[in-house]
Amino acid sequence: MSYVRAMLGSYPGDFKLDVDAGVLAGVIKAAVDCAQACGTDTDADLSEPHLAEMVACIRLCLDCADICTATAAVLGRPVSWDNRVVRPLVEACAAICRSCGDECERHAPRHAHCRVCAESCRRCEQACGELLTIMR
Amino acid sequence: MSYVRAMLGSYPGDFKLDVDAGVLAGVIKAAVDCAQACGTDTDADLSEPHLAEMVACIRLCLDCADICTATAAVLGRPVSWDNRVVRPLVEACAAICRSCGDECERHAPRHAHCRVCAESCRRCEQACGELLTIMR
Amino acid sequence: MSYVRAMLGSYPGDFKLDVDAGVLAGVIKAAVDCAQACGTDTDADLSEPHLAEMVACIRLCLDCADICTATAAVLGRPVSWDNRVVRPLVEACAAICRSCGDECERHAPRHAHCRVCAESCRRCEQACGELLTIMR
Amino acid sequence: MSYVRAMLGSYPGDFKLDVDAGVLAGVIKAAVDCAQACGTDTDADLSEPHLAEMVACIRLCLDCADICTATAAVLGRPVSWDNRVVRPLVEACAAICRSCGDECERHAPRHAHCRVCAESCRRCEQACGELLTIMR
Numbered sequence: 001m002s003y004v005r006a007m008l009g010s011y012p013g014d015f016k017l018d019v020d021a022g023v024l025a026g027v028i029k030a031a032v033d034c035a036q037a038c039g040t041d042t043d044a045d046l047s048e049p050h051l052a053e054m055v056a057c058i059r060l061c062l063d064c065a066d067i068c069t070a071t072a073a074v075l076g077r078p079v080s081w082d083n084r085v086v087r088p089l090v091e092a093c094a095a096i097c098r099s100c101g102d103e104c105e106r107h108a109p110r111h112a113h114c115r116v117c118a119e120s121c122r123r124c125e126q127a128c129g130e131l132l133t134i135m136r
Numbered sequence: 137m138s139y140v141r142a143m144l145g146s147y148p149g150d151f152k153l154d155v156d157a158g159v160l161a162g163v164i165k166a167a168v169d170c171a172q173a174c175g176t177d178t179d180a181d182l183s184e185p186h187l188a189e190m191v192a193c194i195r196l197c198l199d200c201a202d203i204c205t206a207t208a209a210v211l212g213r214p215v216s217w218d219n220r221v222v223r224p225l226v227e228a229c230a231a232i233c234r235s236c237g238d239e240c241e242r243h244a245p246r247h248a249h250c251r252v253c254a255e256s257c258r259r260c261e262q263a264c265g266e267l268l269t270i271m272r
Numbered sequence: 273m274s275y276v277r278a279m280l281g282s283y284p285g286d287f288k289l290d291v292d293a294g295v296l297a298g299v300i301k302a303a304v305d306c307a308q309a310c311g312t313d314t315d316a317d318l319s320e321p322h323l324a325e326m327v328a329c330i331r332l333c334l335d336c337a338d339i340c341t342a343t344a345a346v347l348g349r350p351v352s353w354d355n356r357v358v359r360p361l362v363e364a365c366a367a368i369c370r371s372c373g374d375e376c377e378r379h380a381p382r383h384a385h386c387r388v389c390a391e392s393c394r395r396c397e398q399a400c401g402e403l404l405t406i407m408r
Numbered sequence: 409m410s411y412v413r414a415m416l417g418s419y420p421g422d423f424k425l426d427v428d429a430g431v432l433a434g435v436i437k438a439a440v441d442c443a444q445a446c447g448t449d450t451d452a453d454l455s456e457p458h459l460a461e462m463v464a465c466i467r468l469c470l471d472c473a474d475i476c477t478a479t480a481a482v483l484g485r486p487v488s489w490d491n492r493v494v495r496p497l498v499e500a501c502a503a504i505c506r507s508c509g510d511e512c513e514r515h516a517p518r519h520a521h522c523r524v525c526a527e528s529c530r531r532c533e534q535a536c537g538e539l540l541t542i543m544r
Contacts, residue, residue, distance in 0.1 A: 002441045003528050007448040010520035012455050032444050033410045036436065036484055040415040043485035046330060047420050051323040058318060059216035062209075062334075067225065069477065070206035073198075076444055077451035080195035084231045088224035089203065095220045112418035120411050138305045139392050143312040146384035148319050164308065169274045172304050172348055176279040179349035182466060183284050187459040194454060198470075205341065212308055213315035248282035256275050331488035334481075339497065342478035345470075352467035357503045360496035361475065367492045 004029050008078070018081045019134055027090070027131045028072050030124040034097060035068035037120035041104065044113035057107060057114065060100040067096050068124060087135060090128050097125035140165050144214070154217045155270055163226070163267045164208050166260040170233060171204035173256035177240065180249035193243060193250065196236040203232050204260060223271060230264035233257045276300050280350070290353045291406055299362070299403045300344050302396040306369060307340035309392035313376065316385035329379060329386065332372040339368050340396060359407060366400035369393045412437050416486070426489045427542055435498070435539045436480050438532040442505060443476035445528035449512065452521035465511045465522065472508040475501050476532060495543060502536035505529045 004025045008017070017024060038061040045054040045061070071093040074086065101121030107114035140161045144153070153160060174197040181190040181197070207229040210222065237257030243250035276297045280289070289296060310333040317326040317333070343365040346358065373393030379386035412433045416425070425432060446469040453462040453469070479501040482494065509529030515522035 003445040003524050004448075006524045007445055007452070007521055010524055011452050012457070012519065012521075015455055028444065032440055036440050036480065037411040037415055039481050039484045040412075042334065043331070043487050044415070044419050046327050047423055047487055049420070051327070055318050055323070056216070058330075059213060059315070062213060062314065063216060063221065065481075066206045066209045067221070070202045072444065073202045073447050073473075076447045077195060077198060079451050079455055080192070080199060082231070082235060085199065085203070085228055085235065088231065089228035092221055092225040092228060095218070095224065099218060099221065111420065113415055113420075116411050116414045116418055139309040139388050140312075142388045143309055143316070143385055146388055147316050148321070148383065148385075151319055168304055168308050172300065172344065173275040173279055175345050175348045176276075178470065179351050179467070180279070180283045182463050183287055183351055185284070187463070191454050191459070194466075195451070198450065201345075208308065209311050209337075212311045215315050215319055247284065249279055249284075252275050252278045252282055328488070331485060334485060335488060335493065338478045338481045339493070342474045345474045349467060349470060352464070352471060354503070354507060357471065357475070357500055357507065360503065361500040364493055364497040364500060367490070367496065371490060371493065 002029060002032075004076075015079065017078055019131065023127075023130055023134055024075060024078065027124070027127040028075050030120075030127040031068040031072035031075070031093060034120040034124040035065045035072065037117045038062070038065040038068070038100065041113050041117035044111070048111065054107070057103050060096070060103050061117065064096045064100040064121065067093050083135060087132065090131055094125050094128035094132065097121045097128065101125060138165060138168075140212075151215065153214055155267065159263075159266055159270055160211060160214065163260075163263040164211050166256075166263040167204040167208035167211070167229065170256040170260040171201045171208065173253045174198070174201040174204065174236065177249050177253035180247070184247065190243070193239045196232070196239050197253065200232045200236040200257065203229050219271060223268065226264050226267055230261050230268065233261035233264065237261060274301060276348075287351065289350055291403065295402055295406055296347060296350065299396075299399040300347050302392075302399040303340040303344035303347070303365060306392040306396040307337045307344065309389045310334070310337040310340070310372065313385050313389035316383070320383065326379070329375050332368070332375050333389065336368045336372040336393065339365050355407060359404065362400050362403055366397050366404065369397035369400065373397060410437060412484075423487065425486055427539065431538055431542055432483060432486065435532070435535040436483050438528075438535040439476040439480035439483070439501060442528040442532040443473045443480065445525045446470070446473040446476070446508065449521050449525035452519070456519065462515070465515060468504070468508040468511050469525065472504045472529065475504050491543060495540065498536050498539055502533050502540065505533035505536065509533060
């Protein structure tokens with residue numbers, strides 16, 4: 001799983017995560033991958049001949065990429081963990097992944113790039129949901 | 137106010153914002169400025185001789201910069217506005233601006249860079265609060 | 273000029289910038305503003321009825337926003353200044369601002385959002401050029 | 409390799425990359441992973457008792473994360489490929505990965521997080537070098 005687990009497991013001394021390391025690493029990894037997939041999906045969408053049908057997908061992918069990037073960055077520095085910040089941020093991430101995944105899925109039968117992107121959104125939405133559950 | 141208002145006011149045809157343009161522009165501008173101030177404050181904090189006292193401030197500034205950047209980006213593309221995404225995102229932004237502003241304020245008497253950064257956090261927190269109020 | 277100048281002017285003790293503070297602040301401010309304008313221009317472009325004509329503009333705006341954001345962030349932490357990194361980064365920023373400005377200018381007569389965005393690209397390109405000149 | 413290869417391989421119709429897809433995917437993946445590792449290394453560095461020794465590492469990791477993120481985003485939308493933009497951007501990425509990798513390596517014997525981060529920087533520097541070679 002990239003370097004995420006290795007990095008989270010190599011903090012000095014007595015540091016203890018507020019949440020399960022595997023779940024946290026799963027969200028970080030899923031968010032980083034989803035941000036990348038959504039960025040490339042934007043580019044592929046813009047290459048489609050029926051552009052007007054892709055506009056909603058492009059917009060959602062742009063939002064999804066930005067929110068996933070910020071979520072991965074904040075969760076990737078877990079020492080300053082604050083539920084008042086993390087919870088709404090992960091909720092926003094789950095919400096945009098759901099919307100973006102839904103829209104990508106609509107295009108999945110015709111556009112392979114949307115099928116792959118939908119998969120990345122679903123995985124990230126699920127990982128965010130798992131984290132929100134154990135945070136309570 | 138930079139180009140924010142001019143950009144929001146130049147959408148084609150019949151586009152109508154979900155919220156007041158002035159309030160929206162205020163949040164975008166405040167978030168962009170706060171992200172920049174927090175980024176530079178990190179660098180200035182790392183230049184202080186009593187580093188151990190600055191660690192919490194550095195961590196909060198890093199989170200604040202990332203969340204403000206994402207918030208400004210998403211709000212800056214308002215056509216795809218979705219309260220289920222925008223509300224938690226702006227809540228996360230307000231929460232980190234409050235925490236980061238509180239911590240910067242503690243250092244403000246000794247460090248001018250923290251005083252300026254605290255001001256940028258306060259303005260962004262307030263702008264986010266205003267937006268959340270009119271969204272309901 | 274936002275908080276940029278105040279932040280750069282409030283570093284502790286004996287810190288001395290590698291370049292003129294006014295020029296540096298000018299690039300940071302221009303890059304932050306250009307990133308914001310390009311982000312919103314993407315959204316406005318996607319709202320135009322003749323979408324196929326806007327595709328190149330959207331793509332350049334996306335690249336311009338990402339490169340401007342990174343450039344502003346790196347220049348905004350000037351203590352670790354390294355010409356081997358800063359020079360190509362600012363060159364990339366100047367190059368994308370030129371391309372994006374050229375494309376936006378083509379649409380400026382019909383689309384006000386592209387006119388404003390072109391202006392932000394030109395200002396950032398010019399600020400980058402000024403910085404590259406004094407960096408020798 | 410995450411979704412990078414699948415996304416690059418699913419563009420519509422007649423799209424042909426300017427460079428080898430495997431090399432391009434390798435840089436994107438390495439840059440995304442390096443940005444994540446550097447972000448977490450910042451947090452781990454800030455947890456070390458001998459903070460003054462970690463300051464250079466923190467600063468380089470911050471720059472490395474920002475430049476890697478922008479590089480991955482721009483390369484991840486390859487249709488608008490422009491050597492005048494891509495080359496200096498990838499050069500900047502290679503340069504910061506080298507500096508950050510060097511600094512992390514100095515700390516690697518004592519700090520496992522710096523050892524992992526150095527590895528991610530080395531891989532990204534190498535991938536960038538490979539891309540620059542085939543671009544000429």
